[in-house]
Amino acid sequence: MTHEKDTIAIILDDVLSFHHHMEETFVMDKGIHDIGLLESAVNTPFQTFDGKDLYPTIYDKASQLCYGLAKNHPFCDGNKRSAVHSMLVFLYVNNIEIEYTQQELEDMIIAVADNRMNTLDLKEWLIYRTKDEKYKD
Numbered sequence: 001m002t003h004e005k006d007t008i009a010i011i012l013d014d015v016l017s018f019h020h021h022m023e024e025t026f027v028m029d030k031g032i033h034d035i036g037l038l039e040s041a042v043n044t045p046f047q048t049f050d051g052k053d054l055y056p057t058i059y060d061k062a063s064q065l066c067y068g069l070a071k072n073h074p075f076c077d078g079n080k081r082s083a084v085h086s087m088l089v090f091l092y093v094n095n096i097e098i099e100y101t102q103q104e105l106e107d108m109i110i111a112v113a114d115n116r117m118n119t120l121d122l123k124e125w126l127i128y129r130t131k132d133e134k135y136k137d
Contacts, residue, residue: 007058010065010090012042019075019082029077041068058094062087063122070112080109098129
């Protein structure tokens with residue numbers, strides 16, 4: 001697995017860029033509903049306490065990033081799309097590829113949005129779908 005100290009983080013500018021591209025691509029309401037909620041969702045996965053990551057694995061970080069963006073509703077529209085895209089890009093830049101169908105991906109983010117899936121469930125969903133066994137916890 002990628003050493004956590006070598007983790008490439010997603011930052012606010014990344015998520016804003018992803019979302020801006022979606023606003024140009026899809027028919028959706030534009031804008032940020034609450035910048036504070038957006039900052040919280042993006043920064044939470046990378047928080048530390050006493051020098052230790054609060055979300056220690058790549059999967060913990062990815063699931064928290066997706067969950068936070070989906071549940072905080074920081075954008076006027078496209079929160080679930082931005083959440084999924086940010087999570088997938090975060091995994092990809094950290095050399096983790098997951099296998100899924102479009103329907104599985106849609107079902108997953110809907111389950112997150114309607115409280116049928118929490119961050120631990122999402123973490124397990126990601127681990128189960130990881131292509132390369134060496135990256136699994």
